[in-house]
Amino acid sequence: MRQPAFAHLTGPAMWRRCDFDRTRIAPAPARVMLAPKATLPAKAADPAPWLAARGGAAVVPCPPDLCAEAAVLLADPARGLLALEGGATGTWRALPLPRARVRRPTPGPFDFQPTTPPADPAAPVDIARDAAGRVWLLDRAPPRLRVLSPDLTLLDTQTPPGASAPDQVVCSDWCAAVTDGDRLLVQPFGGVWGVASLPAPAIALAADPEFDLLVVLLPGPKLAIVTPDGLTVHALPAITAPVFLLVIGPNTIMVGEPRGAPGSPTETRFVSYGLSPADGPTMISSFGVRGVDGRAVWRQGDQVFASTADGARALYAREAPVETEGCVETYALDSEIFACPWHRVFIDACIPPGATVTLETKTADSLPPFPVRRPPRPPADVSTPATPVNIEDPWPPLGSLTADEAGWTPLGELDVRGAQADIPDPPERITRPSEEPYAQVRSDAVAPWPQVTLEGLIKAPPGRYLWLRVRLTGAERCSPAVLAVRASYPRPSLLEVLPAYWRADPVAAEATDRALALFEGWITEIDARISVLRQLADPRLAPPEALAWLASYAAITFDQRLDEAVRRQLLSEACWLYERRGTVPGLTRLISILSGAPAIIVEGFRMRRQSAAFVGQLSPILGSGLQLGDADAGGASEDPADAELEADYAALMLRRAMIRAAGGQPCPPDDPPYPLETDPLARFVRRFAHRFTVVLSRARTPVLEAVIQDAIEANKPAHTLHALCWMDAGFRVGGSLVGLSRLGETPCFEPALLGTAVLGADNTLGRAEPETRFRTGDRLNQERTGKP
Incomplete structure (x- = not known):
């Protein structure tokens, strides 16, 4: 019986071409889930007190010669410059405002004492650190920037041109920037200040000295991405009234939406976004923190902290409430068969308790005309609006002309099976995708929502194209996740393998076909598993758990320290290695496979010095190649x-x-x-005989060295001795032997060819020149060298 083909839909590139309604694409791995609710908070916070209390924070790393943690400096518009003592659980300590180091002259007999001391500097409203470690303080009255050294010594004072009421200052790896209402003042490092107009007054400004990302938060809410070539504005999804903005990665930001008043125990919600040129900001995850006073939010290492009245608190993961219903409609799956009877559909999903996944299908032999095609709606966490369908778009269109179009055929209740039960050779262990940092350590832990495969029989009439509409239902705190969809076609029938007599009567044939369909499913899967049995004998295709069984046929026992790629390569070349076991080519290839890098075996006799001299010619030469006796004779x-x-x-x-x-x-x-x-x-000959050196172009590790030593001992000739030379062992400078290398594809120890002549070690190209040695104090002149 012929096997059906499959139309697949998986991965972010395919999911993005679908139509989303209150659903989104979650990353790593790409899966469709219910989107967070985009509703206003129960008690919308008044942004005025939060903006009035806002200052800034900068993390100043400790000097390399001091064993201390990085210092967190806070610019408080009301209290001045503060430092966090005792880590995140510590308290804020006031610091003296920086002053320039001025050498005061010694008073003379006629100098007058000043009657009033100089005025104290104003309290800064924001602080930033650049990639060089300098600290930038922003003063609002008068508008100026003070540049400090890491020890808070005043280095320079700048006044941004035209700044009247500067609000924030940040530093990226390419510039320093200041917001002033609806203007953005940017100074590239080493350049001059420039002015960029914003569509609206800026709410927040963010950058990080480790990255080149510079972003501005605008009302709407919208996000402006600033580059040296200009700025682009995108809408921010899944958030309504943000105030805080922070850069946490090269293409990742975090936006905060406060609740209540500054310092209240009400939770402040933060949302992280990934930035892409095509889709703009895409929601990644949600976080929360309580007791925020609104002065600053900063990144320190892998954590994000928010200032409180007593110190600082780290943000914790918090999933936002999601929609209770949503759906995703796929683009047309093409069978390339006219009037194709579609068979079954399989959905890989994670379904928590209380969640459901239902499916509807639609078929047709032709695509909707281009003028009436509906553009797909983007995921709910993507700010890019739906774009009109391009006539040159190679992706098939949607099947519905309106979002709520009728005429879809429901599949009814789907059968729940094991994960990827329809695949002949599924992975050994499939569980719910998790980004938990300890997931690899606790690999034996059972996931609370295991991955399953939902199976349904397609009841739609035959057609070349198939559209699927997947409906997700969940609760505010849990959402089903759809990872992949597979549809099989055309429907295999056991009636085809029966004699033609059973197909003579169309009415009776249909009844017989329906009766045989009860057994078709598991027979088709058994045939599929039989068809892939040959893959078990291919080291490149065999599943990882079958490699040890396959190696037993070649009398190979794997070392547990070898990874999967090395095991597959050893199995692929097992016969070749057995034929050359104990030889230089075989041992070289074995070591190269184990180390994952080219290896060279240098036999000791090839390093033996040539005992030859040119005597009796015009100028007898006794060079370094001449050796009388053994150098260590008697020693x-x-x-x-x-x-x-x-x-x-x-x-x-x-x-x-x-x-x-x-x-x-x-x-x-x-x-x-x-x-x-x-x-x-x-003695001279024996010193180089039966010895070889293995030159490895890898850095030495204890595990790799032990593996290679065991492999060499088991495969080398028993009477030989060996040594390992690693790439990180260094060079020998005190002697003439600097290193061993291979030039081109041919090893340097094989004879070279010049035309049809074989050039060996006993051939000389050109005339040898006498060796001239110089000592300390010798003069290099014509008399000494003998050359004009």
Whole structure:
């Protein structure tokens, strides 16, 4: 029986082409959920007291030579400059306002003492820190900016041009900016001040010295994104009356909506948004905090804090109330078959208690005409409005001409099955997607809402195109999540495998087909599983849990320290590695697979010095290639094993000599021969024989070193010795050997070709020049070098 095909709908790119009604796309992984309620709070806060109390905060990192935490400085318009002591649970301490360091001259005999001391600087209304660590203080009366060093020493004073009532100052990684009503004053670092007009007076301004993002909060609520080329304005979804604005990432912001009065225990709601050029601000998650006094909100590390009267409090995660109903309508799924009988539909979803997912379908053999096509509505958390349908848009259109169009066929109650039960080889463990930081640590924990697959039989009439309308129902605190949709086509029939007699009568054939359909579902799934059995023998396609079983056929036992990619590669090349086990190519490839980087094996005999000289020519040359005897003849051995053997032999001979000195006779009476080679040439050859070095282009780690050592011991010739050379081991500067490398695709130890001639180590290209060595104090002149 032939297997049906599938039309898939999954991932953010496909979901964005659908029509959303009170639903949104949640990230990581992309899934459709009910959208947060966009209603006004029960008690809308008056923004005037919040804006009057607002100041600013800056996190000044501690110098590298001091073991102290970063300091949080707060600019309070009423109390001046404050510092947070004792961390987030500490208290605010007043700091003296910065002054310039002025050297006062010594009073002379005719100098007059000033009658009044200089006036104290005004209390700052905002504070910011730039990427260089400097602190910027904004004064409103008179309008000026004071630039301070990290130790709060006054470095410079600036007056933004035309500033009458500056409100806020921020610093990004490319500029400093100040708001003044409906004007934005921007000074690129190293440049001059410029003025940009805003559509309305700014409510809040935000930037971060680590990122290039500069944003302005406007009434509406709207968000203006400022770049060196200009500004773009987007609407802010899922929020109504924001006051606070904070940059928490390169493309992430946080907006706060207060409730009640400053300092009240009423919870203040914060919403984080992701910024994209195409969709604008997209809601990510919600947070909350109580007791906020409205003076400042700042980011410190991975946390966001809000100032309180006693200190600071960290924001906590808080899911906003969501809509209780919503739906998403898909674009046309094309079977490319005229009058195609669509079969079944599968929905991968997470359904908490009290939530439901229902499905409606619609089919047709033609698409709606272009003039009457309805543009899809964006997700509720996306500010981009619905755009008219482009005639050149390659995506299929919606099936409905109006949002509430009738004529859809409901599927009724959907069957609940295991996660991805229709897939022949589903993942071993599928649970509800979670971004909990300890999810990987507690991998054995059971998710409260496990992922399931909903199955339904498509009852719509045959047609080439299929549209789906998924309706979600939940509560204010829980929402179902739809991750993927799969529709199978055309409908397989067991009647096709029966003799033609059973299809002769159309009426009887339809009744027979319906009766056989009771068994078609599980027979189709069994056939699908049989068709993918061959994948179990392919290391590239086999599921991770089948790799150990597949390796048993090749007599391979995996080290538990190897990751999945290395195991698949070892299985793919197992036969090739077995054929070359114990050889240089086989061992090189094995080490390269285990380390994940190219490896080079340098055999010791290839490092043996050439003992050749040019004698009898016009100018006899005795260069560095000449060696008379062994360099260590008669000396200590460089091999640790030989040194240990030589020490044992010396100890044995000493004991035998002591026995003879005492008048005894050692047994056996004859002395054992010297265990090492005495011939200098033999010692020279043996020092490089049966040894090799593995050069790894990886940094050394204890686990990787242990894995490679075990692999080399199990696969190298038993009589050989080896050593590992890691990339981070450094270079040898005191000798002539700087390093080993490979030039091009051919290893440098293989002979090169010049035309048809093979160039080996005994070939010389050109005439050798005498080596000239200089000592300290030698003069470099014509007499010394012998060259003009």
